[in-house]
Amino acid sequence: MKCGLFTWLAALMLAPAPLMLAHHSFAAEYGSKPITLRGTIVRFVWMNPHTRIYLDVTDANGAVTKWECEGSAPGGLLSNGWSRGSLKPGDRVTIEGFPARDRPNICKVRAVKLANGRRLIMG
Amino acid sequence: MVFSLLLIGFSPALAQWTGVPIRNIPRTKDGKPDLTAPAPRSPDGKPDLSGVWQGDTKYLQNVAADLRPGEMTMLPWAEALTNERKTGIHAAEEPQANCLPPGIPRINSTPYPFKIVQTAEEVLILYESYGLTRQIFLDGRRVVGDTNPSWMGYSVGKWDKDTLVVDTVGFNGKTWLDATGHPTTDALHVTERYRRRDAGHLEIRITIDDPKAYVKPWTVTQVMQLLPGAEVLEFACDENNRDLPHLPGAHMTGK
Numbered sequence: 001m002k003c004g005l006f007t008w009l010a011a012l013m014l015a016p017a018p019l020m021l022a023h024h025s026f027a028a029e030y031g032s033k034p035i036t037l038r039g040t041i042v043r044f045v046w047m048n049p050h051t052r053i054y055l056d057v058t059d060a061n062g063a064v065t066k067w068e069c070e071g072s073a074p075g076g077l078l079s080n081g082w083s084r085g086s087l088k089p090g091d092r093v094t095i096e097g098f099p100a101r102d103r104p105n106i107c108k109v110r111a112v113k114l115a116n117g118r119r120l121i122m123g
Numbered sequence: 124m125v126f127s128l129l130l131i132g133f134s135p136a137l138a139q140w141t142g143v144p145i146r147n148i149p150r151t152k153d154g155k156p157d158l159t160a161p162a163p164r165s166p167d168g169k170p171d172l173s174g175v176w177q178g179d180t181k182y183l184q185n186v187a188a189d190l191r192p193g194e195m196t197m198l199p200w201a202e203a204l205t206n207e208r209k210t211g212i213h214a215a216e217e218p219q220a221n222c223l224p225p226g227i228p229r230i231n232s233t234p235y236p237f238k239i240v241q242t243a244e245e246v247l248i249l250y251e252s253y254g255l256t257r258q259i260f261l262d263g264r265r266v267v268g269d270t271n272p273s274w275m276g277y278s279v280g281k282w283d284k285d286t287l288v289v290d291t292v293g294f295n296g297k298t299w300l301d302a303t304g305h306p307t308t309d310a311l312h313v314t315e316r317y318r319r320r321d322a323g324h325l326e327i328r329i330t331i332d333d334p335k336a337y338v339k340p341w342t343v344t345q346v347m348q349l350l351p352g353a354e355v356l357e358f359a360c361d362e363n364n365r366d367l368p369h370l371p372g373a374h375m376t377g378k
Contacts, residue, residue, distance in 0.1 A: 027302075028211030028371055047363035049222065070366070075251055075356040076234050078141065102369060 030098040030108045037067060037107070041091040046074050046084035051122075053087060053095065053109060069097055069107040071122040082120055091115065141354045147173060148322055148351060156351040158323025162285075165241060170285050170319045172239045172246065175355060176347040182232035186301040186331075189343060195331075196338040201306050208304025215372035217299055222360035224253055224274035226298030227291050227313045228329045231345055238355045246280060246287065251355045259289050266292050272309055274298060287317040300331070308335035323349040 039057035051071040056064045071077070074084070087093065094113040100106035109122045149160035165171040181188050187195050197205060207213060219225055225233055235251035248257040259278040266277045272295035280289040296309035316328040325347040332340040367374055 028214030029366060029369055045363065048358055049360045049362070049364055050366070052363070073235070073358060075358055078356065079350075079353060100369070
């Protein structure tokens with residue numbers, strides 16, 4: 001999906017988007033200590049009630065860990081400058097988020113920094 | 124030919140479902156929506172509440188966020204339940220986690236916009252949140268007798284000068300007023316006073332009267348922002364709701 005200049009302008013013209021773009025409370029599921037993940041996009045699932053980013057994170061020894069990170073709903077993200085084409089398999093990204101309390105390698109996304117330096121706020 | 128050129132010239136806008144310039148708003152000299160202009164009026168002289176609006180998610184977390192101690196007092200059972208819900212142990216029982224309707228007034232502060240369509244006989248609200256709709260009848264009907272208990276209640280409205288006063292009853296008592304967990308019961312009566320302060324701001328003064336849960340009625344005021352060019356999109360909550368099994372508490376049954 002193309003995201004022309006108009007899309008970004010339209011997004012900028014909208015009222016400040018809420019940062020907590022959740023359909024329910026996250027507090028019970030995710031911790032409050034932030035984490036940063038640098039990895040490669042495997043899949044970006046553009047579905048309700050939350051989008052999901054699947055990514056491979058490679059450590060210094062070359063070992064790959066598969067992460068699944070939950071984001072805001074597609075509708076809210078569209079207003080926030082996102083589209084379903086914002087992340088593509090193979091994209092190198094940095095994810096700022098919060099880890100799940102009860103499971104490893106699961107997180108809630110707050111923002112994604114793209115390889116071109118753009119930072120997309122998710123919620 | 125000119126039309127074709129216009130089409131080409133504006134094709135990025137026309138290609139978008141959102142971002143289409145809206146008509147019923149005053150504009151500044153440079154053509155931008157004038158959000159501080161006086162509120163537009165409908166042909167019958169009433170303020171026109173029509174538009175796509177976004178509430179303040181501060182109240183999604185805590186509807187009583189602006190109240191001072193003592194302005195809202197819960198009955199002991201309601202306070203005990205709220206304190207439990209605050210800890211997160213009942214997170215799977217929150218209707219939203221189950222993709223169930225947020226109810227009134229919580230739906231005003233979800234992070235999804237809503238569209239008001241106003242006619243002389245009724246006001247319709249299309250909520251992106253959970254794809255819900257609401258009919259507020261202005262034709263003088265009243266809720267009489269036993270209604271089928273519902274998540275969103277039954278709404279009637281009347282104009283008080285420039286304010287639309289909406290009364291809603293007939294709730295099922297299952298909704299949480301916010302993520303903090305302030306409870307409701309089937310005795311809930313919500314009064315919303317909608318006043319379009321200016322073109323860009325819609326004030327909703329909300330009174331919660333639920334004598335089975337709260338000592339006395341209490342009132343909060345929330346302000347909605349106009350989103351010029353925004354549209355209400357589909358929100359099919361059940362599409363991929365994978366959080367529920369990981370939330371503490373029992374899922375809602377009989378969904």
